[in-house]
Amino acid sequence: MPTDLAVFHRWFEERRAAHAYRVTRVPLSELDGWSGDPETGDLRHRSGRFFGVHGLDVRVAGREVEHWRQPVIDQPEHGLLGILVREFDGVPHCLLQAKMEPGNVNALQLSPTVQATRSNYARVHRGRAVPYLDLFTTLGRGRPLADALQSEQGAWFLAKRNRNIVVRTDEDVPVLDDFRWFGPDEIGRLLAMDDVVNMDTRTVLSHLAADAAPAAARFHGRPLHTLPELLNWLTHHRTARPTVRRRIPLRETTGWRVTDDEVSHEEGRYFRIVGVDVRAGSREVSAWSQPLLAPCGQGVVAFLVRDFGGVPHVLVRARAEAGTLDTAEIGPTVQCVPANYAHLPPDRRPRHLDTVLDAASGPPGRVLFDVVHSEEGGRFHHARNRYLAVRADDDVPPEEGDGFRWATCGQLATLNRYGGLLNVEARTLLACMAFIP
């Protein structure tokens, strides 16, 4: 309904106008409160909290590239990402907030009801209290619909996890400035727009995939494989290749340049670590400095979709990344930054990437969605992925192998409840599959 979106846009622009903010790029060496360790070069905050950046040495037996080093963001504490749900006229609505993040392309996006690191809500930086927090941290205050520790980008974070929680309330909670209730249809329409629904909202929404789904038909039907078969396939890939990760000084991250200004790859690939100064009115504190990870290209994250026995399945892949806590998680069919493969021979090009891009530019009706979303603006600078689901019944053979497996979205939703099984990119796709009609 165009009316609804007009209402949303008016509200969103109002919120944008209400907040003055300015993000300025500064050299890492000039970040207030942050410094490089004189010995190791590791970046850290003077409080010892929030997060740090150090080096990682990774060895994976039997992989194409068996050994590499890279910088990694280390954030050992668990944050809390919570969405409050309440029924209006029998329809469950989600309380979301318009929130500025320094790394967002458009500054303001839709965040969960609560999006807070532990440093945040333990008030390390002596900011304001986090609103609605006690609805999530007090056992028995509402009715929990989901609660799990979930990973985030394994290529950039070392074993980082956040608590993803959905609580349903019947309390008449006040709607503060910057907050608004969103119904499932509106969420679906916003998820189909570029850079509006932030990563933290998307991952929490993935936990409502099986229930609140306007696109529920995608979630039901008899799967090709049983759940124990999927767990067997995942555990097989988790244990197949012994992986040794070792923390190393940032200065010893071979292949990378560490300067006063930034950390970057010698060939300009993958990402850079840069510094920003932030002046803002809408955050817990009104000014701060921090490093951000800036990827060197837009990614492609996609599900291939195909029917088996009339039931839609998506092709998932067991995906191991440098920082993945449990070696491998269930990932999308395609997840890559194509630019990082430009220097490699064609046979090293990611499997199924061209099938996805061809289908997306082919005859209409094959694309379920095709939208650009931003990743965590609190840690990443303009990190954007093109998320797609495309039907490719005739182009993709049913064979699996190479770590690929066909699963239904219903199965992914079941696995997702327990945490640590689906990676964050797959969770965004799952939320889109559920809410985009």
Add this chain to the structure above:
Amino acid sequence: MPTDLAVFHRWFEERRAAHAYRVTRVPLSELDGWSGDPETGDLRHRSGRFFGVHGLDVRVAGREVEHWRQPVIDQPEHGLLGILVREFDGVPHCLLQAKMEPGNVNALQLSPTVQATRSNYARVHRGRAVPYLDLFTTLGRGRPLADALQSEQGAWFLAKRNRNIVVRTDEDVPVLDDFRWFGPDEIGRLLAMDDVVNMDTRTVLSHLAADAAPAAARFHGRPLHTLPELLNWLTHHRTARPTVRRRIPLRETTGWRVTDDEVSHEEGRYFRIVGVDVRAGSREVSAWSQPLLAPCGQGVVAFLVRDFGGVPHVLVRARAEAGTLDTAEIGPTVQCVPANYAHLPPDRRPRHLDTVLDAASGPPGRVLFDVVHSEEGGRFHHARNRYLAVRADDDVPPEEGDGFRWATCGQLATLNRYGGLLNVEARTLLACMAFIP
């Protein structure tokens, strides 16, 4: 049926007679292939594989004891514990083996079809190939019924996990010496006997709890709490107390004595690390030396059982131990070594311990099972726990709090599929609840 057990005992004694073995206690400094690091005192094998012993510094905010140090076994590689299942006359049977472990009180116990560390099956010690292994490591060879990475003793291991896998086959696999098919009734009777079914078998059996259960009535019925409510309660306790674990040199483990002979607690509590020489005929290699962890007392591990709305529930507790990978897992009502509490005031005595012991010595009919089982004889020396489930409808108030929660065994079986949610002691209790009639 007594006949069956007679057959079992004859077979088991035969296997015992077939194997010559001798386990001799030796000082740690005289272990062949093992040495203490000259700087740290850490124990390790010259190959760098198998496992090691070092120190651990643990800080848990807001706990009764907020800071302590202890030795810990570090075994980063995942082993494989697999049970092969095959139907005979419509009844699924498990292929188990009589296997000697140096730490077993009675040397021989029943192991899973495959019980192998990665060093084992990658043949680091150049032993014999592990029989039946490829039935578990080849995807699609049989029909997987369960496959998960599961933790082991968090008080003694640092984040150790083993792959627990059950595969059903229709192949006419040969039954080698030391191996035998066991039906569910026989397994139930053996689980009710002391020190026969080893820990690795029990944890893999816990994955068959919902299916193969002779005691299935204990697994069904409407639960007091929904699954999301249980996950919410667990995640709450996983994130409530920030925990910092830091590896330290064994020599710096304050409160512990490290000598050439053994590692022990200054007050004689908790456990010792001792060395053994093993001469055996039935293992992959016929002679080896290794350290073992010897607990300083027998433990009590128990479920309190109570009906709600006519449906049996067990009282579980969110349990955080030094080495637990994910801060806390779902544990039994009671899990402790009473001797470790002898020096403390009565109000520090473990909750519900006396209720369990009183019920066990009270009127008959309240005890579902009361049996002593051994923990992993490959790492622990005479580590025995008394496992009980006792009905205590009138003695235990329905209130929860303090990290306790009522759950049905069916719910625990569901959670158990995904790995990392139930601790190993709770998994033994779950297997006993399922198989002991």
